[in-house]
Amino acid sequence: MNKFDAGAMKTPTGWIGYFRMVHHAENRVLRNGRHDIIFATEAEALKAANTAFFEYLNSPIVGISSMGGSKKGVAKKAAEAIFRKGKRIEVERRRATA
Secondary structure (H helix, E strand, O other), rough: OOOEEEEEEOOOOEEEEEEEEOOOOOOEOOOOEEEEEEOHHHHHHHHHHHHHHHHHHHHHHHHHHHHHOHHHHHHHHHHHHHEOOOOEEEOOOOOOOO
């Protein structure tokens, strides 16, 4: 059953933290780049997992409100940066050199 969850799991080298969202069936292990973060104790791993879980839950709310309101408002501001007062601003594109 899919549900919100955060926890710690014992591994041979220490403890790892993970969290799971309703819309993702797999656990998301806390990683530093390509490697799992190994914690010395279960409490450290659980605290880090809970912190990451709440940051993930709150990020869209914080991200949108800090950019100026709703998704529609943010998109409108981005469009206005490209099209000002009905005039199109040309954007130069450079090709990648092979």
